[in-house]
Amino acid sequence: DAKTTQPNSMESNEEEPVHLPCNHSTISGTDYIHWYRQLPSQGPEYVIHGLTSNVNNRMASLAIAEDRKSSTLILHRATLRDAAVYYCIYNYGQNFVFGPGTRLSVLP
Amino acid sequence: DTAVSQTPKYLVTQMGNDKSIKCEQNLGHDTMYWYKQDSKKFLKIMFSYNNKELIINETVPNRFSPKSPDKAHLNLHINSLELGDSAVYFCASSQTAAVRSGNTIYFGEGSWLTVV
Numbered sequence: 001d002a003k004t005t006q007p008n009s010m011e012s013n014e015e016e017p018v019h020l021p022c023n024h025s026t027i028s029g030t031d032y033i034h035w036y037r038q039l040p041s042q043g044p045e046y047v048i049h050g051l052t053s054n055v056n057n058r059m060a061s062l063a064i065a066e067d068r069k070s071s072t073l074i075l076h077r078a079t080l081r082d083a084a085v086y087y088c089i090y091n092y093g094q095n096f097v098f099g100p101g102t103r104l105s106v107l108p
Numbered sequence: 109d110t111a112v113s114q115t116p117k118y119l120v121t122q123m124g125n126d127k128s129i130k131c132e133q134n135l136g137h138d139t140m141y142w143y144k145q146d147s148k149k150f151l152k153i154m155f156s157y158n159n160k161e162l163i164i165n166e167t168v169p170n171r172f173s174p175k176s177p178d179k180a181h182l183n184l185h186i187n188s189l190e191l192g193d194s195a196v197y198f199c200a201s202s203q204t205a206a207v208r209s210g211n212t213i214y215f216g217e218g219s220w221l222t223v224v
Contacts, residue, residue, distance in 0.1 A: 032210040043112075043198050043215030044151065051210065085149070095141070095164055096213065098151040 003027070004088045009103040012078045020073040020102055022088030027068055031091055035062065035073045037084040038101070044087065047073065078106045111135050112216040114199045120222045121189060129184045129219045131199030139163075140182035141200040141213070142174060151198070157182055158205040189223045196220050 005023040012018040024033065035047040048055055048062045050071075055062040061074040075082055087101040114131040121127055133140060141164075142154040156164035160176045171187045186193060199216040 034210075034212075036213075038151075041218075043200075043217050044213075045215065046212045049210055049212070087151075095153045095156060097153075100150065 003090065003097060004099055006086070006088055006099065006102045008100065009105065011105045011107060012075075013107050014080060015077050018075040018078045018082070018104065018106075020075075020086050020088075020104065021070065022072070023070045024088065024090060025069045027090055029068070033062070033064060033068075033071050034089050034096065035060070036087045036089065036098075037082075038087070039081075039084045044098075047086070078104075080106050080108060082106055110216075112199055112201055112214050114197075114216040114219050116219060117217065118220045118222075120224060123189055123191060123223055125189050126185070126187045127189060127221070128186070129197055129199075129221070131182050131184070131216060133180055133199075133201040133214070135201055135203075135214060136180075137201040137203050137214075138179055139202045139205045139211075140176065140179070141202075142182065142184050143198040143200060143215075145196045145198060145218070147195070155182075155184075156205065163205055186221075191223050194221055194223045 032049050032051050034049040036044040038044045048060050050062045063072045083106045085101040085103050089096045112133045139158045141156045145151045154168050155174045157176045159179050173185045176182045196218045198218050200213045202211045202213045
């Protein structure tokens with residue numbers, strides 16, 4: 001079973017910021033938090049990951065709560081191409097366990 | 109060049125047939141995976157190989173047999189196909205098997221298998 005909890009779906013307007021939340025209350029102190037997304041009819045692709053500090057890359061920012069029990073993926077300006085299912089995951093044993101993720105719709 | 113490539117992209121076959129899906133990665137990674145995504149869109153790991161050695165074998169029928177001729181290839185062979193095997197199968201790879209270290213997994217584009 002997935003160890004994270006995410007909203008089933010979210011909507012955003014184009015050009016506006018999007019904050020995608022994730023709860024991971026059972027995460028251990030050494031587990032990285034990973035975000036992947038899956039565009040329609042494609043394989044999942046890496047978005048960002050972090051351990052304790054907030055992280056930024058060209059795709060997104062990751063804000064990690066101080067107690068590490070939750071995190072938020074931030075898309076600074078949503079585009080139509082960002083419409084996808086976003087997965088928040090961390091390792092379970094030797095591998096990642098993907099939950100149902102959050103389906104993000106971007107409205108023009 | 110595609111980092112993780114798998115073939116075929118689409119496969120329609122009859123129940124009872126045997127089929128294979130091939131996967132190759134040109135990233136120089138040590139670890140490769142097979143994931144299955146069913147009609148409900150849940151993505152579940154099936155197998156993981158590290159340097160040609162099997163390290164993860166989830167509860168998968170033994171009709172599914174992975175084969176890794178070298179660390180750049182991980183093929184999936186399925187015997188006696190059943191209707192329930194219809195799904196999208198994703199091959200993936202990562203630098204090492206050390207998931208805890210923050211490894212990134214690179215996925216292929218998927219192979220759509222339909223069993224009729």
